[in-house]
Amino acid sequence: MEKNSRAQRWSLAGMTALVTGGTKGIGHAIVEELAGLGASVHTCSRNEAELKKCLQEWADMNLVVTGSVCDVSSRAERERLMERVSSIFQGKLTILINNAGTGIVKPALDCTAEEYSYLMATNLESSFHLSQMAHPLLKASGRGSIVFISSLAGVVAIKNMSIYSATKGAINQLTKNFACEWAEDNIRTNCIAPGPITTPLMKPSFEDEEFKAKELSRIPLGRVGETEEVAPLAAFLCMPVASYINGQIICVDGGRCIFDS
Numbered sequence: 118m119e120k121n122s123r124a125q126r127w128s129l130a131g132m133t134a135l136v137t138g139g140t141k142g143i144g145h146a147i148v149e150e151l152a153g154l155g156a157s158v159h160t161c162s163r164n165e166a167e168l169k170k171c172l173q174e175w176a177d178m179n180l181v182v183t184g185s186v187c188d189v190s191s192r193a194e195r196e197r198l199m200e201r202v203s204s205i206f207q208g209k210l211t212i213l214i215n216n217a218g219t220g221i222v223k224p225a226l227d228c229t230a231e232e233y234s235y236l237m238a239t240n241l242e243s244s245f246h247l248s249q250m251a252h253p254l255l256k257a258s259g260r261g262s263i264v265f266i267s268s269l270a271g272v273v274a275i276k277n278m279s280i281y282s283a284t285k286g287a288i289n290q291l292t293k294n295f296a297c298e299w300a301e302d303n304i305r306t307n308c309i310a311p312g313p314i315t316t317p318l319m320k321p322s323f324e325d326e327e328f329k330a331k332e333l334s335r336i337p338l339g340r341v342g343e344t345e346e347v348a349p350l351a352a353f354l355c356m357p358v359a360s361y362i363n364g365q366i367i368c369v370d371g372g373r374c375i376f377d378s
Contacts (some may be wrong), residue, residue: 126358130155133206133258134355135198137161137189137247138217139182140171142316143266146344147214150352152180156212159202161187189217189243190235199250210254212355215244216266218284220318225279233280240284245291252299261304262355265292266347269312269370285310289366296364305363307354312370314342337372 129151139148139160152158152175162168165186175182183205187198202210218240221232248263255261270278271285292308299306313319313332323329323341333339347369353359368374 121357127356128155129212129352129355132156132211132355133209134158134212134214135160135202135210135247135251136214136216137187137243139184140164140167142318143311143314143344143347144214144216145171146348147216147266147351148175148182149178149180150345150348151212151214151355152182154352156355157181157183157206159183159185159205161185161189161198161217163188189247190238192242192246195243195246196250199247199254202251203254206254208254209258210251211258211260211262213248213251213255213261213263214266214351215247215263215288217243218266220278220281222277222281222322224277228280236280236284240281241287244288248291248295252302252304255299255304256302259303260357261299261302263295263299263304263306264351264354265289265306265308266351267292267308267310267366269310269368269374272310272366272368272374292366293364300363305354305360307362307364308366309347309350309354310366310368310370310374311347312336312342312368312373314344314347314369316344332373335373335376336370337376340371342369342371 134151134156136148138144140162148158148160168184172184185198187194265288267288268285270282271289292306295306
């Protein structure tokens with residue numbers, strides 16, 4: 118392995134990245150973290166107005182970020198997104214952050230076929246397909262890194278989140294399989310499984326005081342996490358200094374997953 122200076126090993130300078138769902142929540146924090154560490158980032162959102170607002174804010178911060186309007190649940194839109202990414206980055210991609218996703222909180226018996234299909238397409242199918250399409254670009258870069266954003270719900274059981282949990286559990290397994298299959302192409306694959314984090318997706322759940330109190334009682338650190346506490350790990354996993362980390366699912370949850378109760 119080529120020896121680099123400490124500054125190079127802890128930098129993303131010169132790298133290119135695609136972060137899906139980067140206009141809010143954890144994705145937004147990851148875009149800013151990667152770009153702040155020197156990467157050129159492309160992101161996407163279903164909401165054009167939201168995307169334009171974020172792009173302007175990032176430009177004002179002197180961050181190199183471009184964006185596309187894309188609903189990742191649509192195969193055709195995913196294909197157009199990857200075509201644009203390939204064009205912008207001249208056929209090479211260093212980092213893919215599969216972050217975009219959504220959730221439905223309701224008892225399993227109340228879930229509809231439409232809800233099942235939508236969550237599978239948005240959370241799981243999109244991550245698999247985007248990784249497939251990104252593979253040649255990541256391979257061409259010579260040092261590719263994929264990071265899936267999974268969930269604590271894919272590691273432990275959480276009430277009324279059966280379909281969401283299934284998609285995240287599958288993503289955890291994809292991480293392991295891709296890590297084995299694509300290592301020979303110098304592509305590393307890892308996964309972050311956040312616990313309770315202050316995001317728009319979690320806001321409705323945290324408005325339920327009973328749910329929030331119960332969750333906080335299970336977190337050894339005694340508080341909900343912030344998006345800025347997840348993003349640095351995503352950046353680290355893509356750095357040269359993390360070059361021997363592959364196939365790992367890392368929980369960022371204040372210790373929630375180890376609490377036995």
